[in-house]
Each structure stands twice: as structure tokens, then as C-alpha cells.
Amino acid sequence: MPPSAVGIRVDYFHDASDEYLALLGVARDRLPEREAWRRASELECTRPLGQRSMYAVLWELDGDPVGFSTADRIVLGESAFMHLHLVEESRRRQGLGTAFVRLTVEHYLEVLRLRRLFCEPNAFNTAPNRTLQRAGFSYVLSRQGTPGPINGFQTTTLWVYERPASAP
Numbered sequence: 001m002p003p004s005a006v007g008i009r010v011d012y013f014h015d016a017s018d019e020y021l022a023l024l025g026v027a028r029d030r031l032p033e034r035e036a037w038r039r040a041s042e043l044e045c046t047r048p049l050g051q052r053s054m055y056a057v058l059w060e061l062d063g064d065p066v067g068f069s070t071a072d073r074i075v076l077g078e079s080a081f082m083h084l085h086l087v088e089e090s091r092r093r094q095g096l097g098t099a100f101v102r103l104t105v106e107h108y109l110e111v112l113r114l115r116r117l118f119c120e121p122n123a124f125n126t127a128p129n130r131t132l133q134r135a136g137f138s139y140v141l142s143r144q145g146t147p148g149p150i151n152g153f154q155t156t157t158l159w160v161y162e163r164p165a166s167a168p
């Protein structure tokens with residue numbers, strides 16, 4: 001994601017309804033203030049890989065930005081946690097999420113040199129749980145906790161994608 005595009009993510013969370021944030025397991029009072037978050041995200045996208053707390057991927061369809069993924073808890077050469085979001089509801093449930101996740105997984109594995117990639121959605125949010133399985137992730141466990149800095153306490157499911165043994 002180029003620094004100029006980070007607003008798609010910041011606005012997506014800030015403009016979301018309370019009901020939608022609850023489905024995602026995101027707590028509105030834990031979102032950084034909009035402009036400060038935008039500036040911090042822009043800066044983050046310019047840092048060298050080894051200094052990143054977050055790496056973002058913009059999802060484009062026919063040149064239009066339609067969604068994004070971020071990776072955080074990055075341990076270069078080892079593991080990271082990914083997130084997946086199609087911004088417009090009308091774009092969902094057509095196979096796009098699965099296609100973008102597959103492409104994004106390959107990108108993260110290559111750029112961050114990962115051995116495994118995790119994703120930990122809210123357990124009651126069916127869409128990512130189904131999509132991760134379809135994109136080749138394996139279920140690890142369910143647990144309760146606060147998975148990230150913008151999340152509230154919730155029940156989550158942990159999924160993993162292991163780098164194939166045959167991969168270079």
C-alpha cells in the first residue's frame with residue numbers, strides 16, 4: 001500500500017457503524033484519532049521492512065481500490081498476523097476475498113520471508129473464518145483475549161498458513 005492510500009483503512013474503521021465494529025471485534029474507543037492515525041500510518045509505510053510494526057497491502061480491482069490487508073506482529077523470516085477487509089458490502093460474497101487473500105498470502109510469505117502466517121478473526125464473524133479455510137489456512141484453536149491494539153476482549157479463532165515445504 002503506498003503511503004498516499006492509507007486513508008482507505010483509517011476511514012473504513014472510523015466510518016463504520018457500531019454494529020459493524022462489534023462484528024469485527026473492534027472497539028471504537030481504541031481507534032487512534034483519525035488524522036493522527038493517518039499520519040502515523042503514512043510514516044509506517046515508508047519505514048524499512050525490519051522496522052515495521054505493520055505492513056499493508058491495497059486490494060485493487062480493475063485499478064480501483066476495493067479493500068486492504070495488513071500484517072502485524074511481524075517477525076521477519078518467521079511469522080506475522082494478517083487481516084482482511086473488502087470495504088464495500090456489495091463486493092463481498094463473490095469470491096473476491098478468497099482470491100485477494102490467496103494473492104496476499106503469497107506476497108507476505110515472499111516479502112516478509114515468513115514460515116507461517118496467522119489470522120485471528122472474531123469467532124462469530126463467519127465471513128473471514130470461511131474465507132481463511134477456503135484460502136488454505138488450517139484451524140489451530142479458539143480462545144478468549146484481546147488480539148490487537150484496536151480490539152476489545154472477545155472470542156477468536158486462530159488460523160495458520162504454513163509455508164509449503166517445497167517452497168524456496
Ligand SMILES: CC(C)(COP(=O)(O)OP(=O)(O)OC[C@H]1O[C@@H](n2cnc3c(N)ncnc32)[C@H](O)[C@@H]1OP(=O)(O)O)[C@@H](O)C(=O)NCCC(=O)NCCS
Nearest residue numbers: 085086092093094095096097098121126127128130131134
Ligand atoms: C472477510 C472478507 C474479506 C471475505 O471476502 P468475501 O469476498 O466476502 O468472501 P468469498 O466470497 O471469497 O467467500 C469465501 C467463503 O466465505 C463465505 N462467506 C463470505 N461471507 C459470508 C457471510 N457473510 N456469511 C457466511 N458465509 C460467508 C462464502 O460463502 C465462502 O464460503 P465457501 O468456501 O463455503 O464457499 C469479506 O467478507 C469482508 O471484507 N468482510 C467484512 C470485513 C471482515 O469481517 N473482515 C475480517 C476481519 S478479521
